[in-house]
Amino acid sequence: MNDKTAPQYSALAKIYAHLMRSIDYKDWAEYLLEIAAELDTEKFRALELAAGSGELSRLLSNKFADYVATDYSINMLKLINAPVKIVCCDMTSLPFKNKYNFIFSTFDSINYLLNKDKLKKLFAEVERCLDSPGIFTFDVSLEPxxxxxxxxxxxxxxxxxxxxxxxxxxxxxxxxxxxxxxxxxxxxxxxxxxxxxxIYAMEEYLEAIDESGLYVENCFDAFTFDDVRNDSERAQFILKKKPC
Ligand SMILES: C[S@@+](CC[C@H](N)C(=O)[O-])C[C@H]1O[C@@H](n2cnc3c(N)ncnc32)[C@H](O)[C@@H]1O
Missing domain, CATH: 2.20.25.110 (S-adenosyl-L-methionine-dependent methyltransferases)
Incomplete structure (x- = not known):
């Protein structure tokens, strides 16, 4: 879903939003809050990448002092119903000078990056926008x-x-x-x-992260705090900035 304006793109955004209704976003929001709690701050500045129709923006916006929701599909962003700042942008080219201490992306959005150069661009851009202390967390869909x-x-x-x-x-x-x-x-x-x-192998993520200014603090079997396994269906990465 990019920002094309032909009728099928707004139709497709509505179809996606409809399909995502079956997802338990409340549990997903709780899981993200548990991850964020490690920062131990009242002053969260959250940046959501690939926010889609903003299901999580709606559930999380009142938990964070500042909240920016982004996506590269203007049609998805138009469906957001939450008191957040909305910015239409590609996650591999972020138009921000501000720093955020909680940057996140959910629901396989990172899997839309089709090659390793794009992955590397994402990590470089997040590193530039991530405060220290700060967390970048995202899930990825795996082969199983x-x-x-x-x-x-x-x-x-x-x-x-x-x-x-x-x-x-x-x-x-x-x-x-x-x-x-x-x-x-x-x-x-x-x-x-x-x-x-x-559908990248875990090693491919690890290599791309290793080449960035970020490091993997944890990688969980998604929705749990157990280490990711070979048969995990989804992994949840917790990244931080490498010390200078
Ligand atoms: C499966 S949806 C997930 C939406 C939302 N995160 C959620 O959990 O409901 C994937 C989203 O990724 C967005 N997306 C894909 N590639 C992107 C990119 N390079 N930059 C920004 N957004 C992107 C799509 O427009 C779509 O809204």
């Missing part, structure tokens, strides 16, 4: 998740008068998870959109 769940993402439905058919598959050779959408507008016009997410 794609292998196990791709078939459940073959589905169809309706959002208002827009119908959609989603087809999902994981290419083990390319390490790309595809989500293809057929969008049928009220007047019968059809649009096709392909979404690709790169």
């Amino acid at each position: 998740n794609s292998i196990k769940h791709a078939k459940y993402l073959n589905r169809k439905g309706k959002v208002g008068k827009i119908r959609y058919i989603q087809k999902s598959y994981y290419d083990r050779e390319e390490k790309i998870h595809y989500n293809n959408f057929e969008i049928i507008m009220e007047d019968g016009t059809k649009y096709y959109e392909e979404h690709r997410q790169r």
